[in-house]
Amino acid sequence: MADTDQSADRALIERTIAAIEGPDHESSAAVARAFDGKVKPVRSLGQLEALAARVAGIQRTTTPRVDSPVVLVCAADHGIARTGVSAYPQEVTAQMLAAFAGGRAAVSILAHQADAQLVVADLGVVEPPQLHPTHAYAPVLDRRVRAGTDNSAEGPAMTRAEAEQAVATGIRLAEELVEGGADLIALGEMGIGSTTTASVLTSAILDRDPARVVGAGTGVEGEALAHKVEMVDAVLARHEDVEEPWDVLAAMGGLEIAALAGVALGCAAHRVPALLDGFISTAGALVAWRLAPAAADAMIAAHRSTEPGHSMQLQELGLTPLLDLQMRLGEASGAALAIPLVRSSLALLQDMGELADLGRDDAAPDDTAPDDVAPDAASPAAPDGAPPHGG
């Protein structure tokens, strides 16, 4: 890559991080108060009220809207996948890209149900998919940084310049979507072997025991699961001296996770809610938070994946998931499912009647404090100290 491209990537990343101003708590509080005046018992819409208040804070308006949601699936391959850590072979990544584009994958159906546009971005699948005219349901954007990462148990997954390029590519994707009118972006991913990479990053960034972080992924059990934990241990041991966040990302990978970190940063800078899917998408969110803690204020957790590390990530980011359906599919399926919930919360805010109009004067208690209604909206703690690999 030319030096000029590299410095353009760095400048974009710096500019984006500097533009993140955090949520508007006054808009959140105003929305919470507005809900207290609606025709219902106070706080009876539970998390839906907090959800609308959070979107209001992110969009910095008392009239939040989600009219043009986009489901973005970032895809790439992982060198570590060739060490027997997944229940499926690597070529499935490219095959699934064709399935997304053909409109028959789970996320194709769920994005359609949610009236959301599906966009797929190839950050570095080993063999790009063969697409035909019938693959017209969703575009597959060529944003390839390289053809898959290297095996992180043997060396760095990628160079630091490639990690920066992948993050900058994610920022550019978010910017293009926002320029095209997207007012919410659902973050999803596809890549065989990615739960191993996400486990490595989560263990490193949160300083957790890999044995407690690693889960079944696509369905590894028994001895295969023990081998997966050993591989995560091996990657962490191979890079035990790496601490600075960018070096952690480059050493451990992956390309789509780096891009999703960039998308999360871009969303935060452009006041667009980033609706997180499962364990791998949230690994991208964790990287974004590590680079810019305030980016977490623009995130909404769609669901809780069955991967044990996902709950650890969400806790650290201060996020309460909207759904818990024991899903572990990825590809933005859980995020797509939560889009109608977000829209419903905003429709309730906009269209419900007022208790006052019923002639009641016990409408709204005057003790409403923003912290009461949006437990989720509190800023998560900035990463403190210098955990191993955490920088």
Ligand SMILES: O=C(O)c1ccc[n+]([C@@H]2O[C@H](COP(=O)([O-])O)[C@@H](O)[C@H]2O)c1
């Ligand atoms: O989102 C999740 O929480 C999730 C949990 C388990 C598996 N996945 C999906 O499965 C793939 C990774 O699983 P694996 O076993 O190959 O590491 C990848 O394509 C993900 O989209 C996703």
Ligand SMILES: Cc1cc2nc[nH]c2cc1C
């Ligand atoms: C078939 C299949 C579909 C997926 N979608 C997301 N990750 C996936 C992994 C596999 C194996």
